[in-house]
Amino acid sequence: MRWVWFHKLGSPKWFFFQSKSWVLPLLGLGSIGLIVGLVWGLAFAPADYQQGDTFRIIYIHVPAAMLAQSCYFALGAAGFVYLVWQMKMAPIFIKAIAPIGAVMALIALVTGAIWGKPTWGTWWIWDARLTSVLVLFFLYMGIIALQSAFDDVMLANKATAVVCVVGLINLPIIKYSVVWWNTLHQGATFSLAEKPAMSAEMWLPLLVSVVGFYLFIAGLVLWRMQSEILQREHRSSWVKKEVMDRGL
């Protein structure tokens, strides 16, 4: 197996120039997916026979909740990569993705609360699913705070990576909370193995919205990584050239 790509990925300079041309297309395609998916879901999908139009919140709640978990999975993987190989890019990735994951978790929590009021009759309940997602949000906040809590960059990188990896334990808890405990939150509507129990008119816009969210967030992550690379590598001559050329 050739590991060249893996070593190249560890080079901030290589990554910077490779990812530069990806940011705008990802943001553009992502916005199109978001707009199409959300307008479709809001105005054209049929109303639910039980919940009426309230179910339309699904088109943001589900993608945001999926991303909050995917971002954390990536964060944990990056933490592991840093602890094992001390790869330079890993802390840069962690720094870039943590605030994005936090915002996604917040959107999932807030839209969930707004959805809960008319359907369950309460904004919040301390059940397993809701509590574990709240823990996910606090994990993100803790990681963001930890990154700037040390003067020593190496120490900050290491401490953050450890928390990222340890926090992974929360992901299966979130996923299976609706199975293991008796919660108000419904079980998963979709699985990879089975045909969706929802009609296509309802899940197609959801699929478009989910893809839009993923692309848009990928663009944002790359963009934040670009800033972080410039900042951390500011002593390199290529960064100086990059900054001065663009500005003049």
Add this chain to the structure above:
Amino acid sequence: MAFDTFPAFLIMGKHGVYVWSAYGFSMLAIAVLTWNTFAHHRKVRNTLMKRYRMDQIR
């Protein structure tokens, strides 16, 4: 279109307030996140440019 009239689209049965506030909050959060990403990138570039120029003068 799932709604007959535009007011019906805004009211959404009786839960329009919930649906629209959920969408409004989410769009606002994503807009703030995007703006923050852009502003931070610009700030990093400007700060570095100033620093490099200072170095050149010295």
